[in-house]
Amino acid sequence: xxxxxxxxxxxxxxxxxxxxxxxxxxxxxxxxxxxxxxxxxxxxxxxxxxxxxxxxxxxxxxxxxxxxxxxxxxxxxxxxxxxxxxxxxxxxxxxxxxxxxxxxxxxxxxxxxxxxxxxxxxxxxxxxxxxxxxxxxxxxxxxxxxxxxxxxxxxxxxxxxxxxxxxxxxxxxxxxxxxxxxxxxxxxxxxxxxxxxxxxxxxxxxxxxxxxxxxxxxxxxxxxxxxxxxxxxxxxxxxxxxxxxxxxxxxxxxxxxxxxxxxxxxxxxxxxxxxxxxxxxxxxxxxxxxxxxxxxxxxxxxxxxxxxxx
Amino acid sequence: xxxxxxxxxxxxxxxxxxxxxxxxxxxxxxxxxxxxxxxxxxxxxxxxxxxxxxxxxxxxxxxxxxxxxxxxxxxxxxxxxxxxxxxxxxxxxxxxxxxxxxxxxxxxxxxxxxxxxxxxxxxxxxxxxxxxxxxxxxxxxxxxxxxxxxxxxxxxxxxxxxxxxxxxxxxxxxxxxxxxxxxxxxxxxxxxxxxxxxxxxxxxxxxxxxxxxxxxxxxxxxxxxxxxxxxxxxxxxxxxxxxxxxxxxxxxxxxxxxx
Numbered sequence: 001x002x003x004x005x006x007x008x009x010x011x012x013x014x015x016x017x018x019x020x021x022x023x024x025x026x027x028x029x030x031x032x033x034x035x036x037x038x039x040x041x042x043x044x045x046x047x048x049x050x051x052x053x054x055x056x057x058x059x060x061x062x063x064x065x066x067x068x069x070x071x072x073x074x075x076x077x078x079x080x081x082x083x084x085x086x087x088x089x090x091x092x093x094x095x096x097x098x099x100x101x102x103x104x105x106x107x108x109x110x111x112x113x114x115x116x117x118x119x120x121x122x123x124x125x126x127x128x129x130x131x132x133x134x135x136x137x138x139x140x141x142x143x144x145x146x147x148x149x150x151x152x153x154x155x156x157x158x159x160x161x162x163x164x165x166x167x168x169x170x171x172x173x174x175x176x177x178x179x180x181x182x183x184x185x186x187x188x189x190x191x192x193x194x195x196x197x198x199x200x201x202x203x204x205x206x207x208x209x210x211x212x213x214x215x216x217x218x219x220x221x222x223x224x225x226x227x228x229x230x231x232x233x234x235x236x237x238x239x240x241x242x243x244x245x246x247x248x249x250x251x252x253x254x255x256x257x258x259x260x261x262x263x264x265x266x267x268x269x270x271x272x273x274x275x276x277x278x279x280x281x282x283x284x285x286x287x288x289x290x291x292x293x294x295x296x297x298x299x300x301x302x303x304x305x306x307x308x309x310x
Numbered sequence: 311x312x313x314x315x316x317x318x319x320x321x322x323x324x325x326x327x328x329x330x331x332x333x334x335x336x337x338x339x340x341x342x343x344x345x346x347x348x349x350x351x352x353x354x355x356x357x358x359x360x361x362x363x364x365x366x367x368x369x370x371x372x373x374x375x376x377x378x379x380x381x382x383x384x385x386x387x388x389x390x391x392x393x394x395x396x397x398x399x400x401x402x403x404x405x406x407x408x409x410x411x412x413x414x415x416x417x418x419x420x421x422x423x424x425x426x427x428x429x430x431x432x433x434x435x436x437x438x439x440x441x442x443x444x445x446x447x448x449x450x451x452x453x454x455x456x457x458x459x460x461x462x463x464x465x466x467x468x469x470x471x472x473x474x475x476x477x478x479x480x481x482x483x484x485x486x487x488x489x490x491x492x493x494x495x496x497x498x499x500x501x502x503x504x505x506x507x508x509x510x511x512x513x514x515x516x517x518x519x520x521x522x523x524x525x526x527x528x529x530x531x532x533x534x535x536x537x538x539x540x541x542x543x544x545x546x547x548x549x550x551x552x553x554x555x556x557x558x559x560x561x562x563x564x565x566x567x568x569x
Contacts, residue, residue, distance in 0.1 A: 058398045061568040078400045086398035092390040094320050096327050108316035109399040153395065163398075 002072030005161045005192035006034035006057060011066035013052050013216075026052040028216040029066070034194055034209075036160075039187050041203040041224075042196040043296075044213035045304055050196045051089070053213070054163055057194075058086055071161060082110065085154035089166040089196075091146060095139035099130050099149050102138060106153040124152040129178065144175035151182060161192045168199050180206060204228075204296040212303050220303050224296070231268040231293040235275060236261070240284040247278055268292075313401045314409040321413020325379050326420060334378070335421055338371035339428050346436040358529055360436050364429040365447055365525040368422070372455040375421055376414075377478050380462035381471040383410045388569045404561045407463070411557060414459045422452045443528045446542065453549040454522035458482055460556040461517065467563040485519035488512060517552050521545045 011030040016023045027049040034040045044050050055061045056068050059076020068075035071083050093102050103121040112120065125131045128148040138146065147167065154162055167183070168176050183193060183206050197203050203210060204224065212220040220227065240262040248255045251274055253266040262284070266272045268291060279286060325331060345363040349356050384407075387393040396406060426448040434440045462478040469477065492513045495501050522545060527533040535541055 055394075055569075058394070060394060060397055078402055081398060081400040084398065086394060088391050088394045090391075091395065092392055093395070094324055094392065096323060097320075105316055105320055106395070106399065109313045109396065109401050111312045111400075150395075157399075 002069070003036060004033050004069070005036045005038075005071060006032065006040075006194060007069040008032040008053070008057075009067045011053070011056065011068055012064050013049070013056060013061065014064040025216050027056075027213075030213075030216075030218055032211060032218065032221070034192065036192050037187070037190050038208040039183065039193040039195065039206050041207035041210035042194060042213070043198075043200070043203065043210055043300060047215075048213040049216040050213055051165065052216075054086070054165060054194075054196060057163065058084075082157060083159055084161045084163065085157060085159040087150045087154050087162070087164045087167055089169065091150040093138050093146070093149065093153075096137060098135050098137055099125060099141070099145075099152075100134040102149060103152055103156060107156050110157045112156070120156060124155055127155070128152045128182070144171050147171060147175065147179065151179065155186075159191065161194065162186065163194045163196075165196045166198065167195060168197065168202050176202070200296045200300055210296070212300060214304055220299070227299055228294045228296065231291060233266045233268055233272045233289060233291045235264045235266060235272065235279075235289045236287045237264075237279050237284045238262075238287060240279060241282050244278055244282050244284070248275055251275055251278075311405075313399070314405045314412065317396070317401070317406060317409025318412035318416060321383070321410050322416040322420075325413065325417040328379070331375050331379055331417075331421075334371050334374050335424060338367050338425055341367050342425065342428050342432055345432065357437055360433055361444070361529040362525070364433065364444075365451070365529070368425045368429060368448060369451050369454070369523075369525075371425060372418065372422060372451055373458060373482060376418060376455040376459045377462055377475060377482075379417060380414050380459045381466055381474040381478065383414060383463055384466045384564070385471055393569060403565050407467070407561050407564050408557060411460065411463055411553075411560075414463065415456050418452060418455050418459060422448060422455070441528070447525045447528045450522040450524050450542070450545065453546055454519055457517055457519070457522075457549045457552055457556075460553040460560075464556045464560045464563070467560050467567060481516060482519055484512070485516045486523070487520070488516055489518055489520050518548070521548060 008030050011027055011032075012025060013027040014023050014025050030049075030053065032053075042050055042053070052061070056063050057070055057075045059078075062076075070077075070080055073080045094105070097105065100121060103124060104117060107117045107120060122131075125134045128151055130145060130148055130152070133141065133145060138149065141149065147170075151164075151167065154164070164183075168179050171179065180202055183195070186193060187206075193206075195203065195207065207224060209221070209223050210227065211218055239260050240257060242257060244262070245255050245257060248264055248266075251266070251271045252269070253264045253271070253275055255262060255264045262279070264275060266275055272289065276286060276289065342364050345360055345367075346356070348363065349359055384393075387396075387410075393406075397403065426445065429448070430440065430444055433444060458478065458481075461481050462474060465474045465477045488509070492509055495506055495509055524535065524542075527535050
């Protein structure tokens, strides 16, 4: 059994232009590995190539060059689809069906027969909190309820790999938390989750590793703890003489002094203790010391606006 | 096959809830119901009026429903992205295409059953007799619409619904007229081979929808179909073979399609 839930080698997807239009590379030479059992965040601004990559993984479109493997088999192999599930962004389902009927429909696509089908449908309706609305047509469902039914259809086959495109987009805070908890519960069961999302705060909470795609190219990939290391500590002090500025700079800090009030941004590497000692030694009064952790949003903005590979 | 039938069931369920299709069906049923009232204005025998009116309405409604329903069969699924949740399951593309077609044909069967029942009841009450040949004529129209549905489904794998309306409508018109047009041309010695041969080729390629129009011998009993049973079997087989060929072509195109 392959160690990777997803393995992508030099994947390029080019859309040919009509007539005089130039061909567009939606994804360029993408190399990516997603380990089994992890929650992987697949990030990027609109048009970065995330959905194109997902469509290749599902066999809905074909790569121009390169290869993609899902659970050890070539992407798009319908036999593989017994083990995977997909939730598209803003999912639409046959809205004349009830919640129960749509789950029966998807279960039939897997060939799940009765009475097992009914058992799974009831269990999933309970799990996503839609038992009471199970017999209502989907057209009466709110966005949050549709997202829940979308997740339920993802789980009907008890998949090993779930590919979720914007699973929490447009949800109210309660639904947001419920779906986030469900994602964490799935990881605890050993499932692999590949999540494409713009909700960076959610990604930061649930993901083990992330990749950032920009203009079709992979610009960052790694464990969240590694990517987000390197925060800083802000210290504010009063009655500080100018003489402390140079020693602080030598310790790697960025001091600014106005009318005796000092603000220092010091790397989060332990050197703040020496800065505090230094400032106290000069008779200054420390007002506050506050650590600032680097967020995924900082990393994302820095990566995309910087535009460069790191 | 479970997946194919599940897709067919969903397609049927959605089609019979489409307002435009049900409005056409309802209008057809109302017109068939009130057709005996037109007798004073018709200047023809009551039998001729009721049968020609009924057959005409059934064929027209069946044609419109087949085209309107099938133009959106695949483009709508792509536009709404329902296709992604289906093709990401263990569903082969051929199974999706066949399922959509079976759903469309089931809808046509339902529509023809409704119109046929009303048509036969009206003709039984107005004419005082039940002519089983009416059912024969309706069944041939059902096969005609099913063939038209396959043509429209084929186009829907690669063109937009708007273009498809004109393409399918054009093929249906030409498929109804080509054989009589060809006969006229063949009788005229002045037509050059440069004109005749392309028309002969078109006649072979385009489905011959005129074959299914057997209402005239039913309306006018003095007209007789020679070797009727063989003709009906041959025409139904023609429809089935043509539908299978169109489905294979649709699957080949859809397999290459990127969504």
